[in-house]
Amino acid sequence: MDFFQYKKGKLFAEGVDVEKIAAEVGTPAYIYSKATILDHFNKIKKAFSALDTTICYSIKACGNINILKMLAAEGSGFDIVSGGELFRAQQTNVDMKKIVFAGTGKTDAEIIAALKAGIGYFNIESEAELENLIALAKKTKKKTKAALRVNPDVDPKTHKFITTGKKETKFGVDIERAEKVFAQYGKNEYVNLCAIHVHLGSGGKTIDPYCEAIKKILPLINSLRGKGFTIEMLDLGGGYGAAYQSDTVPSAADYAKGMVPLLKGKNLKLVLEPGKSIIANAAILLTKVLYRKQGGNKKFIIVDAGMNDLIRPCLYDAFHFIWPAKVAKEFAAVKRTEKLNIKGLEFVDIVGPICEGSDFFAKDRAIPPVNRGDLIAIFTAGAYGHTMSSNYNARPMLPEILVDGKNFKVIRKRQTYKDLIALEK
Numbered sequence: 426m427d428f429f430q431y432k433k434g435k436l437f438a439e440g441v442d443v444e445k446i447a448a449e450v451g452t453p454a455y456i457y458s459k460a461t462i463l464d465h466f467n468k469i470k471k472a473f474s475a476l477d478t479t480i481c482y483s484i485k486a487c488g489n490i491n492i493l494k495m496l497a498a499e500g501s502g503f504d505i506v507s508g509g510e511l512f513r514a515q516q517t518n519v520d521m522k523k524i525v526f527a528g529t530g531k532t533d534a535e536i537i538a539a540l541k542a543g544i545g546y547f548n549i550e551s552e553a554e555l556e557n558l559i560a561l562a563k564k565t566k567k568k569t570k571a572a573l574r575v576n577p578d579v580d581p582k583t584h585k586f587i588t589t590g591k592k593e594t595k596f597g598v599d600i601e602r603a604e605k606v607f608a609q610y611g612k613n614e615y616v617n618l619c620a621i622h623v624h625l626g627s628g629g630k631t632i633d634p635y636c637e638a639i640k641k642i643l644p645l646i647n648s649l650r651g652k653g654f655t656i657e658m659l660d661l662g663g664g665y666g667a668a669y670q671s672d673t674v675p676s677a678a679d680y681a682k683g684m685v686p687l688l689k690g691k692n693l694k695l696v697l698e699p700g701k702s703i704i705a706n707a708a709i710l711l712t713k714v715l716y717r718k719q720g721g722n723k724k725f726i727i728v729d730a731g732m733n734d735l736i737r738p739c740l741y742d743a744f745h746f747i748w749p750a751k752v753a754k755e756f757a758a759v760k761r762t763e764k765l766n767i768k769g770l771e772f773v774d775i776v777g778p779i780c781e782g783s784d785f786f787a788k789d790r791a792i793p794p795v796n797r798g799d800l801i802a803i804f805t806a807g808a809y810g811h812t813m814s815s816n817y818n819a820r821p822m823l824p825e826i827l828v829d830g831k832n833f834k835v836i837r838k839r840q841t842y843k844d845l846i847a848l849e850k
């Protein structure tokens with residue numbers, strides 16, 4: 426569910442005509458819907474309310490501090506993966522105990538900053554990292570809690586770059602090794618290793634891998650408890666499905682239906698780290714058609730956004746539904762899917778202005794005919810969209826706009842040319 430819908434053939438973000446936003450802030454631009462973000466967050470909260478659950482929104486999906494403040498106000502915690510994300514979290518009123526810190530390569534400076542901030546849990550990826558955390562906690566006299574990231578060897582059946590819970594990845598330790606780690610470090614006075622973390626990867630489309638992972642982890646937790654270790658929390662990571670196409674992914678309620686019964690009565694606090702499933706379809710990237718061009722048998726639509734603004738199609742082969750902001754009646758209520766069978770569509774490649782063959786948003790895509798000057802929406806662009814953007818080709822980064830009902834505001838300004846060189850001497 427999201428709040429980007431056509432009214433009389435014109436695309437609205439909640440109560441605002443996106444054409445009006447383009448007229449005011451220009452294109453390209455990221456446009457977020459507040460109601461969509463809160464709707465996702467509150468549905469997850471409700472679905473998992475039978476357990477003692479903390480939702481730690483994953484900042485790396487989209488870290489604008491206005492959005493973080495909004496989520497913190499709803500009771501969200503944060504999943505961070507760097508010192509920079511800790512700094513972003515600190516701009517909000519979040520309860521620091523609701524912060525979990527993952528990542529395979531935490532530096533000393535990042536660890537010390539997080540110790541001083543008093544975060545909830547360090548998610549530990551290796552023995553070497555845990556040893557370093559213990560040393561730094563001792564040195565700074567800051568006690569902390571940690572969760573061991575365990576690799577349940579479950580395949581979420583997603584793209585290989587975003588699969589992280591299989592054995593052959595750089596993340597976490599194998600389930601067999603987990604007991605040894607607890608035996609060696611589980612009774613430390615500075616770092617209380619008292620939780621298990623699992624993150625299967627991003628972009629899963631079914632519930633099964635989560636249930637499978639829980640079923641593999643519970644015996645480990647039982648065994649550890651049997652040996653006298655306290656395991657108070659299970660962090661099941663992120664990667665829950667996001668609606669890149671209509672009706673293709675489980676809802677929060679669907680996930681809960683499979684997962685909650687497995688965890689009920691186990692005396693475990695639950696942490697969830699959703700990124701995509703909260704923010705992905707809460708934004709569009711609005712871009713303008715610059716030129717039409719014929720190359721051989723192919724038709725190209727060249728738009729003013731490029732791979733530096735949204736890299737997912739080129740990096741992950743990701744599908745984004747793309748549709749003009751103004752369409753004829755018959756095109757207004759289509760399903761957002763890869764295979765559209767409607768008369769009057771044109772097959773085109775939608776590409777950006779950057780000097781790279783990989784600068785595309787869609788290939789052989791059916792869309793209603795568009796012309797120079799028309800606005801086009803790239804849907805489900807909220808997650809790993811703006812956060813993965815760059816200044817490649819000396820292109821200023823895009824503004825971010827937050828729509829709330831009939832109002833909208835700029836929550837990040839468009840970079841200027843001066844910004845591009847501001848740090849250069």
Ligand SMILES: *Cc1c(COP(=O)(O)O)cnc(C)c1O
Nearest residue numbers: 483527627663664698699700701
């Ligand atoms: C990236 C990441 C997430 C969020 O993943 P989504 O697919 O956006 O839900 C959660 N936890 C960890 C440890 C991550 O690295």
